[in-house]
Amino acid sequence: MAARAPTRPSNAYLDALAQRRRARGLAATSVAWGAWGGGLGTIDEMMGAQWRRTGLMTMDPRLAALAMAHTVGSGTAHGVVADIDWERFAPGYTMARFRPLLRGLPDVIDLLAEDAPEDGAGQSELVARLAGLSPEDQERLLTELVQAEAAAVLGHASADATGDRPFSEIGFDSLTAVELRNRLNAATGLRLPATMVFDHPRPSVLARRIRTELGQTDTSSVDSVLAELERLEASLVALPKEKIERARITSRLQRMTTKVAEIEAVGVNGDTVTERLDTASADDVFAFIDQEFGMD
Incomplete structure (x- = not known):
């Protein structure tokens, strides 16, 4: 048996060694374990408290030893023995991207796909408060909401x-970002991504995003389009690669980019670049090259 901690660089070697021995009909099991309690682990009390805060709980040594014995006797090449609070751990662990390690855990998949409050009470109440306010007052109200939840x-x-200081400066990490997301989802009835703190660096910026999500902005404005692109980007990051390929999302985005480029190619009088060049003098062509490509 090769017993290892789940975060060391030698893990891949031990896993490969166990797999190779099993393929040759020899005994081998590579076991990754979490934090052992009872003074038997490799972490002190302070580190243990930090791990528990992220959802990695310290294990009772007797139960951990029984679980390890069961894993070794199961005949598998690899196993994990850990006490994990998925409600705390999974959102932060999958913040940047979906993790293949969790792909086969239905409870975690359901947790990450959790919907916003079904009754929509939070959103209805907030939208009612925003109704009749000027855009400036709406942003002020939402900024105060974000600041209050962040402080809590x-x-x-x-x-x-906290004020309107960047989240990174006031002590936010992946865990507190998830906690803030959950509080704001409850207050607004929205489904904000866990990455929102890192995508929107300060409360006022996040408040503008929430205002857009609540339908309080002009959908034809540049800010609205940019907010939609940010939301789309956050959604894409959370998708597994095979789902992106199967849905042909990349080709759809490329068509959108081409369409935007075609719009940009139209001149101020409605002429396309080709039409403008057909009627341009030599000086006009050189001026166009200087403008478009920055050539001196």
Whole structure:
């Protein structure tokens, strides 16, 4: 048996060794384990508290030993023995991208696909409060909401402690970002992504995103389009590669890019670049090259 901690660089070698021995009919099991409690682990109390905060719980040594014995006796080449609070761990672990390790865990898949509040009470109440307010007052109200929830997540008594400072400067990490997302989802009835804190660096910027999601902006504005692109990007990052390929998302995005390029190619009088060049003098052509390609 090759017993290993789940984060060391030698893991791949041990896993490959166990797989090779099993293929040759020899005994081998590579077991990755989480944090052992009872003073038997390799982490101190402070590190253990940090791990528990992220959802990696310390294990009772007796139960951990029984689980390891069961894994070794199961005849598999690989196994994981860990006590994980998926509700805490999964959102932060999958924030940047979907993790193949979790692909076969239905409970985790369901957790990550959790819907917004079904009754929509939070959104209805907030939209009612925004109705009749000017765009500036709407943004101010939503900014104050984000600041208040951010302060609560960080344990501050007042939003004044955070202000409109960047989330990265006031102590947000992957776990607190998920907590803030959950609080804002409950308050707004939206389904904001866990990456929102990192995609929107400060409360006022995130407030504008929420305002757009609530349908309080002009859908033809540049800010609205950019907000939609940010939301689309966040959704794409969460999709497995095979789903992107199967849905032909890449080709659809390329067609959209081509369409935007065609719009940009139309001149101020409605002429395309080709039409403008057909009627241009030599000086006009050189001026066009200088403008488009920055040539001196």
